[in-house]
Amino acid sequence: MSTGATTASWVSDAIVDLLTAAGISHVAFNPGASFRGLQDSLVNYRSDGPGTVLCTHEEISVAVAHGYAKATGRPMAVLLHDVVGLQHAAMAIYNAWCDRVPVLLLGGTGPVSTAKRRPWIDWIHTANVQGEQVRDYVKWDDQPADAASIPRALARALNFARAQPPGPVYLCLDAGLQEEPWQGGSWPSPDSFPAPTAPATTETELDALASRLREARLPVLISDYAGDTAAGFEGFVALAERLHAPVIDRGARHNMPVDHELNFTELPEILGEADLVVGFDVEDLYGALDAAGLGSTPRPPPRGEGSAAVVHVSAGHLRVRSWAHDVGELVAAERQITASPETALPALVSRIERQGPEATRLSERRRRLAGRARARREALWREASDAGARDAVHPARLAVEAWEALAPERPRVVHSKTPDWERRLWPLGGFRAHLGWHGGGGLGYGLGASIGAALGFGDPDRLLVDLQPDGDLLYTPSALWTAAHLRSPVLVLVQNNRQYRNTVEHAARIAEQRGRPEGRRHVGA
Missing domain, CATH: 3.40.50.970 (Thiamin diphosphate (ThDP)-binding fold, Pyr/PP domains)
Structure with a gap:
């Protein structure tokens, strides 16, 4: 285990050391007294620590971190002032949860010690287990009881935030604890606790799916989150091109070039012509399929000529909670494969390339598809220009x-x-x-x-x-x-x-x- 040295004088100084070592580049906040110790350390302790982003509302602070995560794939931190700041932030936290972005939420509370509280204000702004306010839409929350517990709590929070599928985490820090003198000693560096690797499926599953895709008369690919990583984005485009398969981009991320000749997002009726539909991390697969009558409950999919088998490759079910019905409707998929797009797609592309699809048949398919996609784009431009x-x-x-x-x-x-x-x-x-x-x-x-x-x-x-x-x-x-x-x-x-x-x-x-x-x-x- 690697350890970090610190020149901290206060516990809040050591927290800034930990954030810096973890690669946190910015901290957004609307000021509040419950993290005044941490704010002082951010401003005065070290010049190479995280930069501060001053906001006028907690909902803005969390949205800033949300956008940062989507631009970089990395979490930034947000400071939230006790129970009131946390409640102001709640809607934005829920957005981050639903959108699968890593955000490090650091709350202040207390002082937990009643002997240290000011009359009235510190009492009404202190909660028992403050994370319960947002527990149903964060991946993890914790409230370390002492300074020695903070390094591991922070490392665990960051690991959970970044693990696929990512999401927000909440770590609550006692205001009194932040302002205690640092007792010295080293602490475990965050890089001692690497984030888990992305979920991947078996070689057998990948071989079988690659064969299904190669043999299909008209496979259609759908995704929401393939574009969350560069490997996923490039793999999704490459798989479509190797198969000459039309694509539906559901838009949670940018998954396919808009003007690509295989982009059929604006021609969802192609789903009704498919014999195989493969979703890669689709948030609402039922909604994507329902337009073509391929959904599940309460309307069973057709099983006649042209009906499609459905396979879903996703790790989205690993972040399920019960409070909100963000799980969506069930889909009668032939196969549910647990894997992230960034691991599954490159592996499938490699297999398709080795198997060598039938070039003549696929070239003719692509020629027909390209003409339809081009005609649809031209029609959309005419419609928009006349609007x-x-x-x-x-x-x-x-x-x-x-x-x-x-x-x-x-x-x-x-x-x-x-x-x-x-x-x-x-x-x-x-x-x-x-x-x-x-x-x-x-x-x-x-x-x-x-x-x-x-x-x-x-x-x-x-x-x-x-x-x-x-x-x-x-x-x-x-x-x-x-x-x-x-x-x-x-x-x-x-x-x-x-x-x-x-x-x-x-x-x-x-x-x-x-x-x-x-x-x-x-x-x-």
Whole structure:
């Protein structure tokens, strides 16, 4: 076991040493007295420690870390002030949980010792086992009781956060403990506890799946999270190209170049023509298949001509909780293979290459598919170019106009929900060309995540763009202060449609169902 030396005077100094040794480059926080000791150490103890990101709300702090993780694949830290800061952060933590991103949440509490508490405020802001507030949507939480327990607790938290599938973790630190003198001695370095390797399946499973893919008349590939790692992204594209197989990109990450001739995301009816559908870490496989009648309960899949066998390669079920039904609907898959895309996809590509697919048959398949995909893209551009509205900027029109202005800058989309017209039109190509959206459906994510992505990309060689819905912005507008303070190199294009569009659509639908006029659908929206 390697050990770390420290010149710490206080326990909070030693925590900063641990964060530095673990490679934590930034800490975001909205100030609070329960971590004043740690804040002082971040500011005054060492010049090469993590940088601070000052935010005006905890939801912004967590969103910053969320965006950073999606840009880098690494966790950054967030400080959360006792029970009130934790509750403010809860929605953003849930977004990070649903979106499978590693975030290190460090909470302050107490002082736990009642003898050290100030009247009233320290009492109402101290909880018994504070992590219970978010336990159902973090991978792990802990509250170390003394200084000697902190190094291992921090190492374990980081390991759990980074292990596939990744997610947020919460470590609660007693305010009194942070402010105790450091008693000296060495501590185990975080690199003594390496993160677990990504889940991988057996050679037998891989051989069988490779044979199925090679022999299929029309295999279709689907993914949400293949693009979470470079190996997964490159493997997903390579597998599609070796098989000449159409791809459905579900969009949690950027999994396939938008203008690739095998990208059939906007032609989901291809699923109804397939004889084999293989999902690679699909968050809602039932939802992806349901459009073609291939889902499971409550509508069983067709078993006649053209119906497809379904195989799902994923480690997503390893992060299951019971509180929220984020597990989605069951799918009657022929096979559920536990493996991450980054391990399974390169192995499958290697096997397909060794087996040598039938070149003539596959070349003809690709020629037909390429023509369909090209025709669909051309139709989408015509539809978007003609789009317009009297009272709002149509999302499709915004995407067209923005691309015409930004194309020379090779934009990278760090956030959007417009609704995703840039995914249909812009020729977004390589790894992390688009970072997706918030995962948990919680508003207030976009600005903070864009700031975090800018931190993660550092000095970007491409323009970073946030296609920002106005409703999401209005939840956390003070994030603009942090963006200005950091001089974040992000272009924020706000779609000011002067309404909560989703609410208007629901109101119109309910009015129609009840035989009522739709003219008042904008009231309350």
